[in-house]
Amino acid sequence: MIEDFDGDLDDFVASMMIIKSRNVKIAVIALRCKQGPRETTNVNNNSLEFITNNLINQEQFKVIKQNNSTRMIALVDAPVLPGFRVEEAIEMAKSNKKVVLGPGLRQDRDDAVLVCKSGVLRKKTPNTFWVDCYQKRYVPNRSEIVVGIVTQKAGDIFRVDIGGSEPASLSYLAFEGATKKNRPDVNVGDAICARLLIANRDLEPELICVDSHGKKGKLGVLQDGFVFNCSINLVRKILNPKCVFLDLLAKEMAFEMAAGMNGRIWIKGKTVKETIAVGNAILAVEFKSNDELKELCDDIGSYVAGFS
Numbered sequence: 001m002i003e004d005f006d007g008d009l010d011d012f013v014a015s016m017m018i019i020k021s022r023n024v025k026i027a028v029i030a031l032r033c034k035q036g037p038r039e040t041t042n043v044n045n046n047s048l049e050f051i052t053n054n055l056i057n058q059e060q061f062k063v064i065k066q067n068n069s070t071r072m073i074a075l076v077d078a079p080v081l082p083g084f085r086v087e088e089a090i091e092m093a094k095s096n097k098k099v100v101l102g103p104g105l106r107q108d109r110d111d112a113v114l115v116c117k118s119g120v121l122r123k124k125t126p127n128t129f130w131v132d133c134y135q136k137r138y139v140p141n142r143s144e145i146v147v148g149i150v151t152q153k154a155g156d157i158f159r160v161d162i163g164g165s166e167p168a169s170l171s172y173l174a175f176e177g178a179t180k181k182n183r184p185d186v187n188v189g190d191a192i193c194a195r196l197l198i199a200n201r202d203l204e205p206e207l208i209c210v211d212s213h214g215k216k217g218k219l220g221v222l223q224d225g226f227v228f229n230c231s232i233n234l235v236r237k238i239l240n241p242k243c244v245f246l247d248l249l250a251k252e253m254a255f256e257m258a259a260g261m262n263g264r265i266w267i268k269g270k271t272v273k274e275t276i277a278v279g280n281a282i283l284a285v286e287f288k289s290n291d292e293l294k295e296l297c298d299d300i301g302s303y304v305a306g307f308s
Contacts (some may be wrong), residue, residue, distance in 0.1 A: 104131025
């Protein structure tokens with residue numbers, strides 16, 4: 001057990017899990033600081049109280065003690081840990097307002113909204129809450145757009161790998177204009193851009209390739225092109241309306257792109273060299289600011305122009 005903690009509390013990402021038994025209460029803190037590598041440490045109650053007090057002093061979250069229990073209250077745009085309560089969402093629900101919970105949040109039995117992933121709590125006006133967290137494995141969420149690979153044909157169902165814990169199912173009738181006689185041309189190995197219709201922890205994910213009006217839009221089989229994996233954070237960044245990367249890159253060259261929230265991106269340029277250049281540019285974006293993106297796109301444009 002460690003009695004003291006001397007880490008940097010200004011720049012860290014923490015994940016906390018509290019294990020309770022009859023006479024033992026252990027807090028497991030996973031810290032990643034800029035000054036050093038990631039470490040996992042067992043700390044006792046005194047160390048946990050020390051870390052909590054420092055976060056309170058920095059106004060990262062609030063603590064409410066009531067009926068011999070302690071509640072951690074999460075604040076918007078502040079770091080959160082599993083177990084924190086989102087009181088703002090709870091109050092909106094009590095006033096009969098609709099509340100939309102995104103990834104990283106769940107509803108408890110007493111209608112409390114709890115954080116289940118470590119990250120930063122975000123809010124989209126007027127009533128949408130989610131946790132912006134770094135994750136490697138994709139957890140399916142309903143209505144999200146994903147890019148998958150067809151791995152199997154099983155009767156009237158296609159099995160699609162979307163990077164989750166199990167393959168998703170895609171019916172041949174989930175395409176625009178599909179009938180028993182007019183089946184879609186889908187083969188094993190094809191890349192698919194689809195929307196999640198069902199995403200439940202007790203059921204296998206189900207995909208569709210049409211919108212609410214029965215039109216395919218930009219969904220369906222992705223012809224040719226190149227599919228690569230990236231972090232889910234990168235997909236969120238390039239799809240953010242405030243990110244200027246795609247607009248800047250489109251001025252340098254013409255390309256097509258389908259970004260899935262499962263950490264897969266499909267791209268297609270006029271030539272193989274342009275396709276590779278676009279892929280390398282996207283992978284270099286994750287940790288760059290908007291000012292650095294313009295310089296990056298200029299370099300990519302000059303690089304591609306050198307081949308023509």
